[in-house]
Amino acid sequence: MTDGTENGTSRGSALRDRLSDFVSQLAAAGALIVVFVFLSFASPDFLTADNLFNIGSQTAVVAVIAVGMTLVIITAGIDLSVGSVAALAGVMGALLMSSFGLSMPFAVLGGTLVGAACGLTNGFLVSVAGLNPFIATLGMLSVARGVVYIATDAQSVFGLPDSFRLLGQGVVAGGIPIPVVIIITVAIVGYVVLSRTKLGRYAYAMGSNLEAARLSGIPIRRYLTSVYVISGALAGFGGMIAASRVASGQPNYGIGLELDVIAAAVIGGASLFGGQGTVVGTLIGAFLIALIRNGAVLLNVNTFYQQVIIGVIIWVAVFWDQYRRRKLASASE
Amino acid sequence: MSSPETEAGTREPVLRLRGVSKEFPGVLAVDGVDLEILPGEVHVVAGENGAGKSTLMKLLSQVERPSRGTVEISGEPVEYHGPGHAQHLGVAMVYQEFALAPDLSVAENLYLGREPGRFGFVNRAKEMEEAGGLLRRVGLEVGPTRLVAGLTVAEMQRVEIAKALAIDAKVVIMDEPTATLAEREIEDLFGVIKALTDDGIAILYISHRLDEIFRIADRVTVMRDGAIVDTLPVSELDEDKLVRLMVGREISNLYPKPEVEIGDVLLRVSGITRGTKLKNCSFEVRAGEILGFAGLVGAGRTELARAVFGADKVEGGSVELEGRKLKIKRPQDAIESGVGYLTEDRKGEGLALQLGVDQNITLANLPMTKGLINLKEEQRIARQYRDQLNIRTPSVRRRVQVLSGGNQQKVVVARWLETNAKVLFFDEPARGIDVGAKAEMFGLIGDLAEEGRGIVVISSYLPELLNMCDRILVMREGEVAGVIEREEFSEERVIALATGTEETA
Known part of the structure; x- marks a missing residue:
């Protein structure tokens, strides 16, 4: 039992607490900086506006979906269906334009809503039917992919209006890619939701101790369902960005995408046991993965090595997380 | 349960610590401890949280390596070789959280890692036969083929003790073994402990609960701040002295109950029914009043509190707060109305x-x-x-x-x-906290009552209720067996109502 409640020290230790919250991210941030500096020296093509914007655009899909995934992981859940849902949303959004003649903004909204509907199903299965999130979303992974193939007969959807390219390929304000603007926007909204809204706070509380949250009067079902709806909606929106980048709806899009998304969140300090995770950390994770991919291409490294490197980074990140946990647990005895 | 020959020195200690210390980075968890455990004695180690009891047990069972000092078993100094070695030498540990594999049978658990048989085959017949004998010794009437998953907590604990017998333990360490047991199960456990000590097995028993210490101990070692304060025969101790040794200072009043003017009825609960757990339970709490819920474990005290709070669904009954009928379906309804519930299991x-x-x-x-x-x-x-x-x-x-x-x-x-919250339910508010912190917690509960709130305290430790409460509601098998006014408080009356040996309204 420590006795140090004096006001003089509380400010200093509050700062220390805040710092220790960031330590896990610092590890990922440190790795990000190291890779960034290394690539700047190793390849003349790396530190160019074109290449950096290119990385930003490529990362948008993973980053946007990973913000939703972070929210889910904080509740001690997981959403394995995001890849399939992104494909379903992309294809459905594309069909809205090509077959129903909807304009681009409505089609993007439509795709996002398709994702949200998948998320609602996931949320219902988890919070009302009581399925394990892994199982519920594994089912959705299969169902959504199946529906994509049924709807398209496994054929790509072409014939989209040129305006649709804007979402994934456009630029604003003298060359900043729209996908980068989207990342920043989603990140800011995500940050505010996590740190300043009931939904965010309850997500941490539910992930830390579901029963304590329930007995504190938190409507568990509503909030848990909302979390999966948000993840689904962001997966749908991400799917629209991806479709825009290739100007078509691709039924095969996003197979294995969930792994990159989960990796980004986990590298960024989100804990699969729940109660932990931040938007900033997740973005760092997403960009770390993107930089490694980009660097491998620039340096002509066999692409298979990327997979190995990313896997090792996941190990290190999770080991670090558990090491901190153990230290904290032993400090509490 | 004091045996006549507990005088130290008449028998060779089965376990002896000399100057044992354990340092963790920045903490001296155990500080130069000398301790002797005699065969056939129940030796209680008492102390507040963080006093070093658990670390001491880990040193004895060789889960941790001592930083300094020697551990002797049966007069032989032992090198540190991990917990398996301690078991081999006859020191077994019964953990609070049992180390059993739920999907294996009782017999398989008893011999886990030491299966009888050869060439990698398990001699099941032999395993069953020997398991049966061990289970009889610990008074457990379940078949050795039963899956552990289907056992009650008390039964699992017996399996753990039987495991200790399976390795011919000379010392069995028990870490707060009654924490999860009902009163009747505690009686049975103490019976088993008696039988083991009669066979010459030493029991090293960690406990918080003062009442238990006086029921079971032959000798008591009190720890504080990692060091041993004293080791005494239980006959030389009383409750006040023990608390003083544990806390290191005088606690003037463990249960500071303020004089409070008791007001109108705040909460009126009528006819709460939930399956076989709660049968037509009714009670009231007044402003400024502290109402106790007494009863055996499983009598429905926690269930009743949870039902009022909306944590569990009920089939019938009504709840009124300040004369207003409440519709409580979920905890959030109760919270909005002004009812709070502090769970027994904080973590x-x-x-x-x-x-x-x-x-x-x-x-x-x-x-x-x-x-x-x-x-x-x-x-x-x-x-x-x-x-x-x-x-x-x-x-x-x-x-x-x-x-x-x-x-x-x-x-x-x-x-x-x-x-x-206008009405607060405290479910075992003092469980697992230090004696000093307990006094503080009860002081706080008193303050809340003084502010005019209605307080319900659920406790399995009668002195808490007898000292703090204005009335005590006693439950038995899901029913309200009776309510006792403060003027008529006595331990006997509560127990009589709780066990059904007396019928009162």
Whole structure:
């Protein structure tokens, strides 16, 4: 039992607490900086506006979906269906334009809503039917992919209006890619939701101790369902960005995408046991993965090595997380 | 259960520590301990949380390696070789959380890692036969083929003890073995312990519960701050002396009950029914009153509190607060009406351990401004309760995980005060917290009553209820067996009602 409640020290230790919250991210941030500096020296093509914007655009899909995934992981859940849902949303959004003649903004909204509907199903299965999130979303992974193939007969959807390219390929304000603007926007909204809204706070509380949250009067079902709806909606929106980048709806899009998304969140300090995770950390994770991919291409490294490197980074990140946990647990005895 | 020949020195100690210390980075958890355990004795190690009891047990069972000093078993100094070696030498540990494989049978668990047989084959016939014998010795009437998953907690504990017998243990260490047992099961356990000590097995018994210590101990070793304060035969101790040794200072009044003017009925509960757990339960709580819930474990005390709070679904009954009928279907309904419930299991059901003190305090009533959490206001609220309830934490942003049990409990209290609860249910508020923190907690409960709130205290430790409460409601098998007024309080009456040996209205 420590006795140090004096006001003089509380400010200093509050700062220390805040710092220790960031330590896990610092590890990922440190790795990000190291890779960034290394690539700047190793390849003349790396530190160019074109290449950096290119990385930003490529990362948008993973980053946007990973913000939703972070929210889910904080509740001690997981959403394995995001890849399939992104494909379903992309294809459905594309069909809205090509077959129903909807304009681009409505089609993007439509795709996002398709994702949200998948998320609602996931949320219902988890919070009302009581399925394990892994199982519920594994089912959705299969169902959504199946529906994509049924709807398209496994054929790509072409014939989209040129305006649709804007979402994934456009630029604003003298060359900043729209996908980068989207990342920043989603990140800011995500940050505010996590740190300043009931939904965010309850997500941490539910992930830390579901029963304590329930007995504190938190409507568990509503909030848990909302979390999966948000993840689904962001997966749908991400799917629209991806479709825009290739100007078509691709039924095969996003197979294995969930792994990159989960990796980004986990590298960024989100804990699969729940109660932990931040938007900033997740973005760092997403960009770390993107930089490694980009660097491998620039340096002509066999692409298979990327997979190995990313896997090792996941190990290190999770080991670090558990090491901190153990230290904290032993400090509490 | 004191045997006549407990005088030290007449028998060779089965276990002896000489100058044993254990250092963790920055902490001297066990400090130069000398201890002798004699065959056939029940040796209780008592002390507050953090006194070093658990670390001492880990040193004895060789889960941890001593930093200094020697451990002797049967007069032979032992080298540290890990827990397997300690078992081999006859020191077995019965953990609070049992180390059993639920999907294996009782017999398979008893011989896990030491299966009889050859060439990798298990001699099942032999395993069953020997298991049967061990189970009889610990008074367990279940077949050796039963799966552990289907056993009660008390039965699992017996399997753990049987495991100790299976390795011919000379010393069995039990870490708060009664924490999860019902009263009748505790009796049975003490019977088994008696039988084991009659066979010459020494029991090293860690406990918080004063009543138990006096029921079972031959000798008591009190630890404080990692060191042994004293080792005494139980006959030379009384409750006051034991508390003084544990806490290191005089606790003038463990149960500071204020004089409170008792007001009108705040909460009226009628006819609560839930399956076989609760049968037509009714009671009232008045403003400023402390009502106790007594009864055996499983009598329905926690269930009744949870039912009123909306944590479990009920089939019938009604709840009125200040004359207004409440519709409580979920905890949030109860909270909005002004009813709070502090769970028995703080870590499992009460606290979000990874969140900060501040976030735990505001969890049930977040300060919102324009749809966003007002972080400044949240800090202010947290600091206010930190000062008001004397929550000892270096910062209100610190995770509750690192706080002591007593301070964690105060965080939960703060949460309910922040909801402006008019009626508060405390389920075992003193369980697992230090003696000093207990006095503080009861003082706090008294203060809350003084403010005109209605308080319900659930406790399995009768002195708490007899000292703190204005009335005690006794439950038996899901029914309200009776309510006793303070003038008529006696331990005998409560027990008589709880066990059904007396019928009263």
